[in-house]
Amino acid sequence: MTMALAGEDDPFKDPSLAGSQTPQPQQSNHAPGTTLAVGRNASLTLATDSLVVLDEGLLETRSANCCGISLPHLPLHKNKTTRSIPFFNILWAELSNNGEIAIQYAHIVSKETVRVACINYTLEKTDSGYIDAWIERLLDRAYGASQRRKRIKVLVNPFGGKGGAQKIYLRHIAPIFAAAQCEIDVEVTQHNGHAVEIAAKLDTEAYDVIACCSGDGIPHEVFNGLSKKGDAARALAKVAVVQLPCGSGNALSLNMNGTDSPSLAALAVVKGLRTPLDLVSVTQGDKRTLSFLSQSVGIVAETDLGTEYLRWMGSARFTWGFFVRLVGKTIYPADIAIKVEVDNKASIRQAYGAESSKPPPSHDARPVPTADTGLPALKYGTVNDPLPESWALIPHDKLGNFYAGNMAYMSPDANFFPASLPSDGCLDLIRIQGDIKRHTAIGTMLAISKHTFFDLPHVDYQKISAYRIIPKNQADGYISIDGERVPFEPFQAEVHKGLGTVLSRSGHMYEAKGV
């Protein structure tokens, strides 16, 4: 899956200039101050969605160069003297002491890749006041409400995915962060749990973002590391946790950045808006863990965690593992108590529509918790406490799938929770009976990629804020919290509305087709 970049079809086409091969900036209908003359035959114009570069000189020579390096793949056409660069792709612009303007941007190399490129021009007359104001306008269009020059703690898991995270970081991510003038501090994780330690000790006043070059395992560790701080609530609100996809499961990036391409994700992070994210406390035994993505018991957990012996199959192992259990009508009996918030699909659809029709927020409206605010208290106690009085424990003797999701995509083709919202204070819960007819089961599996899953009548879909699940009549089995295996024992979960922070493209929605 790839995110839709502004102007993706033709990045050098600006809709506001449709039909005009060679715009005349001086006579254009743009407001005064949108155009910067950068030589006798060249100008830079702030159009509706993009920067338009008009350069007659491009007809004969590659007069624009990138800091002395010739520009790779610049789409210069003999009969074309303009090109446009979507504002979203603009990383930085500045005027140097020798009167040169340099604009760095993420050049679209392919659907899956952007690479840093730069244009620079020597200005003939340096009316620095006008130029500075023009650059400020350009950066304002490029960044909008997104923070510029983010201070980023980068964590690289050398064993994420196929083990290529360090290379991916250096090749596809670091150049974009550098061009966007981000302040970077890189650390390679040394062992399992290291990211918990790093986040627990992190000076949260010194960073805006923790960027995980990894799968979903490192973000899970980071949220839990921040939760160990004395000022956990403040730390989780202040520092945004993001993912640069370098693992085998990259759900955080798919949902927030709309892509599992590392360079597109780096661009999305540079331009990302602070977004509150619900986090879920899971208590099991005496342990309290934060979950940001999902909890599963039954077929999904077993397919995810119990098919290691099929690793040779690659990603087909999940499809195959799922299929085998579906047609085998495998059941995973449990007793379940749920605090339901929205119990029908029509109301869920309505709530989703109401949120998606809101304009993007201009700022993060949450008050920053004070320095002495730790994790929120558990409203419903832990799994060791008596069940809250208003909860009813209901036997699910034929349960096939118990799947609670905090985000939409669980993997690139699996938008399991299309109605989920980043901070509605709810988990989306799917329950499916394990003894449904075989052809219904196969149809259910296919419906996920066809985006018809939500409406299937046998898919029970609710919005919930807490639950307890007690597996029964099975000696052993699989429980997955954010894709990590935990003991096969009862657990209880409770949502904390907007406790965590991520960066997203929209500021309030997931990058997934909703309901």
Ligand SMILES: Nc1ncnc2c1ncn2[C@@H]1O[C@H](COP(=O)(O)OP(=O)(O)OP(=O)(O)O)[C@@H](O)[C@H]1O
């Ligand atoms: N240097 C290291 N050596 C061994 N394990 C590490 C190291 N650094 C991180 N880890 C562990 O690697 C695990 C998986 O990380 P991650 O999610 O980044 O990759 P993944 O490929 O998506 O994971 P998975 O193996 O779950 O598919 C995490 O549990 C993390 O603690």
